[in-house]
Amino acid sequence: MKKLDCGSVDCTQVVSQLWDYLDGELTEERMRDIQTHLTACAGCFPHFDFERAFLKALAATRKEDRMPGVLRARIMEKLREAGCEGLTSP
Numbered sequence: 611m612k613k614l615d616c617g618s619v620d621c622t623q624v625v626s627q628l629w630d631y632l633d634g635e636l637t638e639e640r641m642r643d644i645q646t647h648l649t650a651c652a653g654c655f656p657h658f659d660f661e662r663a664f665l666k667a668l669a670a671t672r673k674e675d676r677m678p679g680v681l682r683a684r685i686m687e688k689l690r691e692a693g694c695e696g697l698t699s700p
């Protein structure tokens with residue numbers, strides 16, 4: 611099982627907290643950790659970009675709604691496909 615070096619924060623943690631990050635609901639330190647990871651991790655950044663764009667579009671129609679767990683799970687799945695979590699077997 612290989613794992614990409616994505617910095618101090620695990621890809622799984624980043625994705626699971628990405629919504630909170632985008633909402634600005636994390637501590638400053640945590641925000642920084644995730645931001646650092648996102649800029650360093652080629653696997654997570656596209657997801658961040660996607661989610662940011664998605665949230666932006668969503669905010670246009672709904673104000674204070676959270677993503678359903680289903681969507682979150684789908685993103686986790688995509689990350690796994692990208693091998694970022696090191697959970698994929700080739």
Ligand SMILES: [Zn+2]
Pocket residue numbers: 616620621624647651652653654655694
């Ligand atoms: Zn990552």
